[in-house]
Amino acid sequence: MTSKTNTLVSVAIQWAMQADHPPFSEVDNSRIRRWAKACFMDRADITIRLVGEEEGRELNRDFRGKDYATNVLTFPMDMPDLGANSGLPVFMADIVICPAVVEREAAEQGKDPIDHLAHLIIHGCLHAQGYVHESENQAELMENREIEILKRFRISNPYVISAKK
Incomplete structure (x- = not known):
């Protein structure tokens, strides 16, 4: 039986960098979709784009004025509320992830890189x-x-400081 959330959430994935880059070579699109879909209780149409550091840096510079590649950027689309019966997604967004930054942060923080992703x-x-x-509070x-x-x-809780550095 398909869960209600799975039918309401669409997740497109774009690999703009090497998909076989360890340690992320074992992460397939279905796993990424499961992580994303678990976040939504309403209809959503999301694109997750995994990028190299150059593209990540350009996007962060152009949209946030910060000249470095960051781990994640979210570009939500401002959707008008047309009501639950409209059939349109409630949330639409592009999410950009830079795996090189994710991997570096995971190493610095003593975290599993896939868990950090x-x-x-x-x-x-x-x-x-x-x-x-x-x-x-937020x-x-x-x-x-x-x-x-x-x-x-x-x-595990990513906000607990790891002792395995």
């Missing part, structure tokens, strides 16, 4: 739904939601 995909999907971390709400979703995949 899952966390950042979930983080980007929550941004697509309006979650932010500008204030302490950050706590977003982090708690991330932790809850990650638990479904048996991924």
Whole structure:
């Protein structure tokens, strides 16, 4: 039986960098889709683009004014509320992930790189739904939601400092 969420959430994946780059060569598109779909309770149409550092840097510079490649960028589309019966997605967004940055951060933080990738995909999907971390209360709400979703995949709390550096 197909779950309701699976039929309502569309996730397109674009690999703009080497898909066979370790340690991410074992991460297939279906796994990425499961992480993303777990974030949504309403209809959504999401594109996740995995990019090299040059493209990540250009996007971060052009859209955020920061001249470096970052781990995740979310570009939500401002959707008019046409009602639940419109058949249109409630959320639409492009999410850009830079695996080289994800891998580097994971090593620096003593995290499993695939778990870190899952966390950042979930983080980007929550941004697509309006979650932010500008204030302490907003950050706590977003982090708690991330932790809850990650638990479904048996991924530990990413905000706990690892002792295995």
